[in-house]
Amino acid sequence: MEGVGAGAGFRKGFTHPLLCLSPIGLLWELVSRLLHAHFKDDKTKGAVSGDSLQLMAELLKIFVVEAAVRAVRQAQAEDAILVDVDQLEKVLPQLLLDF
Amino acid sequence: MEEEAEAEEQQRFSYQQRLKAAVHYTVGCLCEEVALDKEMQFSKQTIAAISELTFRQCENFAKDLEMFARHARRTTINTEDVKLLARRSNSLLKYITDKSEEIAQINVERKARKKKKSEDGNHNSRELAEAGVVESEK
Numbered sequence: 001m002e003g004v005g006a007g008a009g010f011r012k013g014f015t016h017p018l019l020c021l022s023p024i025g026l027l028w029e030l031v032s033r034l035l036h037a038h039f040k041d042d043k044t045k046g047a048v049s050g051d052s053l054q055l056m057a058e059l060l061k062i063f064v065v066e067a068a069v070r071a072v073r074q075a076q077a078e079d080a081i082l083v084d085v086d087q088l089e090k091v092l093p094q095l096l097l098d099f
Numbered sequence: 100m101e102e103e104a105e106a107e108e109q110q111r112f113s114y115q116q117r118l119k120a121a122v123h124y125t126v127g128c129l130c131e132e133v134a135l136d137k138e139m140q141f142s143k144q145t146i147a148a149i150s151e152l153t154f155r156q157c158e159n160f161a162k163d164l165e166m167f168a169r170h171a172r173r174t175t176i177n178t179e180d181v182k183l184l185a186r187r188s189n190s191l192l193k194y195i196t197d198k199s200e201e202i203a204q205i206n207v208e209r210k211a212r213k214k215k216k217s218e219d220g221n222h223n224s225r226e227l228a229e230a231g232v233v234e235s236e237k
Contacts, residue, residue, distance in 0.1 A: 030121050034154075037118060038161035047175035048164075054202050055181045056160070059195060063156060064126050067149050068133040068141070075139060082140040085148055092152075098188040099156065 031057045067095055119154055126150035160184055178203075 032053055048056075068083075070091040075083040126149050130141050167180040178199045185195040 030118075030125065033118060034122070034157045035161045035164070037115065038158045039165055049175055049177045051199070051202055051206060052164075052176055052178045052181045055178055055195065055199050058198050059160075059181065059185060060153065060157065061129065062191070062194070064129045064149060064153055065133060067152065068130045069137070071141075071145065071149075072133060072137045072139045076137075082142055083134075083145050084142045085144045088145050088148055096156075098191065099185075 031060060034060075063099060066098075067091070070095060119150070122154050122157075123147065123150040126153055 032048065035048060035053075035056065067088070071083045071088045074087040074091050078087065080087060123146070127146050130146050130149065133139075134141055163184055164176045164180050167183050168174065168176045171179070182192070182195055182199060185191045
């Protein structure tokens with residue numbers, strides 16, 4: 001079943017070698033701006049601690065990489081030549097449930 | 100008055116557009132690495148979809164973080180709030196918890212090094228001052 005295949009990587013644990021790569025992209029500044037842009041409460045508009053900003057950057061990186069890797073697995077299972085939106089759509093439900 | 104509000108709305112809109120563009124670029128980079136590693140190409144639409152997804156997910160994250168902090172009667176969001184975000188999957192929670200300890204450790208070490216450097220700096224400047232005093236007395 002496609003669902004089972006897609007979710008398997010996650011439950012096996014986070015051992016994507018890609019996550020050990022240098023923290024390209026997802027710079028602090030971007031993450032900070034992203035979060036602040038969505039804060040509704042005026043009181044929180046100041047404050048996200050530095051540690052949690054780093055942690056959020058990690059979380060977002062995992063989110064993107066998981067989406068990409070699961071879509072690739074789906075494409076591989078379907079013997080597709082490239083990863084298209086169809087494959088992404090199939091792995092989306094489980095991805096959003098996991099986050 | 101209305102014109103001002105409209106201008107402000109425009110500004111906010113274009114700021115959002117720039118943020119989205121930045122996310123799109125970053126997502127593109129990350130997907131490129133995945134593509135190289137798995138030897139599979141991504142269609143442009145897929146990358147656009149993932150970046151749209153990430154942007155929207157960030158909105159959810161931000162709202163949740165705010166609420167968690169407010170629930171804990173804090174105005175600052177800290178790592179506990181972020182860990183709560185990752186609660187839905189056990190392996191995700193474990194990964195984030197480990198990462199948070201790693202980050203805390205790195206920051207502790209960095210602070211210790213900075214403190215040591217500033218102490219050494221004071222020590223050196225004191226030595227120089229004393230040397231200076233000795234010379235002038237000659």
